[in-house]
Amino acid sequence: MIRLDNLTKVFDTPKGAVTAADHISMEVPSGEICILLGPSGCGKTTTLKMINRIIRPTSGKVFINGEDTTSLDTQDLRRSIGYVIQQIGLFPNMTIEENITVVPKLLGWDKAKYRERAREMMRMIALEPDAFLKRYPSELSGGQQQRIGVARALAADPPVMLMDEPFGAIDPINRAVIQDEFLKMQQDLKKTIMFVSHDIDEAIKMGDRIAIFRAGKLVQYSEPDELLAAPKDDFVESFLGEDRALKRLNLVKVRDLASEEIGLVRPDDTLDAALTRIEEYGYQNSIVMVNDKRQPVGIVNAAVARTTKGHCRDHFQSVPVVVSLDDDLRKVASLMFANDMTWVPCVDDDGRIVGQITQRAITHHLGSRYRTHSRDDTTLDAAASLSSNDKE
């Protein structure tokens, strides 16, 4: 756990005092990633660097796992915190192995242990130990260097990590790959992480919580969905962008909104039975046909069922799309638009139908959050009453 208590930094510059961080108070629970987000110069880096005392706070305190760090020795404090700087900062005079093992060596690990640790770290960041450990940083690509930077910070297994735009200097495709790898590692490692970013999409993807800074002040500290649903003021709202409703789709999984209720037919059912079921469930166009294992094998069209006699097994079409429970809503929405559908069947890992997700459920989810959290915002209220009229 990291807790900041009224952390303040005032820089004395020739042009007068600059308050880079103004009474920042916040708490990052253990095992979570907190993203510090905001426009350039808003004090994210300053706040981060006060935690490991690269910058001395003017006032305020930092607590790590409940302990006031003011009383700790600076070197000890820093060795217990993983630090990834924006410029990567690998030591060019050291091999990759030496870079990764600096902190374990400082902590006095014995040789066999830290060498094994270096190999373990390389495997964790998906780089071949034998191919890379003896190389020098200048012999690696930017993305590889960035991974090594993360490995170096993690090597001594610190409970807390500070990361200043760790994936900034990297092209978008590789960045996405590294972000995914990092999130996967974090699932096992459960570090408590402060992570500076100026990329809202990165923040939403990586953050368990997001802290929005403006001119040295912390203006909003919320979970990503909460933040997107209910920005506290116009600054946050404009910072998040006009497509913030769409951004929220990234955050919700099919699992969260899928309904188990789904009408199905079997190959042996008659088309008459199919038609009855279509009407019973209120479907407009079609119904899914499944085999004995509940795996979708086709869809039966209402129009066909109405005009033809016979069994479903002789009159079906292929299934246009299915989604899995772990897909995010952004993918679902995209598939719905692409295939002109208002609902999509959901399958589990074995490909068995477990339910459906509807456009209405998605809209309702986004809308309901807006309504419960909306400020005295007339447009939102208007939208809410509009949609409720719709239902009546």
Added chain:
Amino acid sequence: MPTLNLSGAMRLLMLAAVFVAGVWSQSSGVIDDFIFYLPDIQFLAVQHIWLTVISGSLAIVVAIPLGTLLSRPSMAKVAESVMQVLNVGTTIPTLAVLALSMSFLGIGTVPAVFGLFVATLLPITRNTYTGLKGVSPALKEAAAGIGMSPTQRLLRVELPNALYVIFAGIRTALAINVGTVPLAFLIGAGGLGELIFTGIDLYDPVMMLSGAIPTAMLAIVVDMLIAITAFLVVPRGVNPSRT
């Protein structure tokens, strides 16, 4: 390292010239004349090398800590002025440095070593200072941020990354040193300068060359030694000659 970029034709021409010179010196008895000076050459060369070794190592031992000290953030205020003084010092001709040192310390080995020491000190100090100042702030921050003490930062990160520049300074400095040692004779410290200057005075080319050729060879050897040391000592990751 001194590189000979000669085309094949030039190389052949050189070989021929050396051969002709050899035949000529053999027939004209110059070799015998040189052999006459051999004991002098040996004696004076040892003196000469000592002057270089003592003044050079003293300079290295003083200059690197001095440059390091000046590069510390706490010295930032005075460092620039000190470097200015050193830069002005570098522009004083080494002969003048020797003359000055003689006027304070008299005649003999001590003022010579001192003069050489001063002339050698400046380039090494300057390069140590600029080399350390030139280490990227990101590296220093990373080193501090992962919990290295100031000494560990200096020894494990700053100095290794500045080493190539420091060695360049040592090389320049010792080139100046070796080139100045013959002048030490003028203030009574001996060395191969004795043969050179006496040869000039007596208009005896063989005597003069008996001093000049070993001096030149010594310069080349010293330069090569430093280049080799730099090659071996500067870590591969920051050594442009090893990538």
